Amino acid sequence: MIRVYGLAVLIFISNIAYAEVDVDEVIKKVDEAWALRDDQLKVKESMDLLKKALQGAPEEYELLWRYARINFWIADSSDDKSVKAKHGKEGYMAGQKAASIKPDRVEGYFWGVASLGMYSEGIGVLRSIKEGNKSKFEDMLNKALKIDRTYEGGGPIRTQGRFFARLPWPMRDVKKGLKLLDECISLNKRVIRATYYKAEILFDEGEYKQAKELLDKILNEDFVGDDVPEKKLVRKWAERLMKRIEEKLK
16 A cells, blocks of 8 residues: 555656646757857756756657757767767667657757767767667668758758768768768858868868868858857867868978
């Protein structure tokens, strides 16, 4: 009898917790924090809000894909491979769950596949392929492309372009990858990341002068379509890659 009563209390408490989640308010605060995600305090605020909200509303699509998104950002903006692996996996799982709830929406697929890419960077591409993640990556990405290839500044196209160009040999297709990145750049004004990815690939191919031209553009032009946190992060990468190019061109 005591056990039954205790179980009833737990169910009652969890139902109260669910009822107390103001999803709209959480979304509002998280989106405001996303616009300021170059501030670590805002990133932590988003993580705390989303984790708490998901405890009460674990099947809420709008919370899940945003949780995938903030995990992607943490992984993407970190130089620590263990952080990339941890948050990449967390973001992938959230995106996968979101996509299973609303398979007709692009956000779950996109942020899930972007996070899976971060996980692969964290553990190493070859190991990730051995784990079977290449097929998972392609499946999620193809679904995102089918639903809305222009989402998040052509994010699915940009992701596919980098994917083809950076796969290990003999799977790599640099020509196709660069073509997709050019398509992404031509589609919209949010292009600083795609421009960097193109420079990165050209550097890998030994095309140092062409890569340098793109990095000069990243470091000196305004890129008005991209927000401040995105520009700050990509310019940090560009400065690093520029130093490597300058060494090559000496």
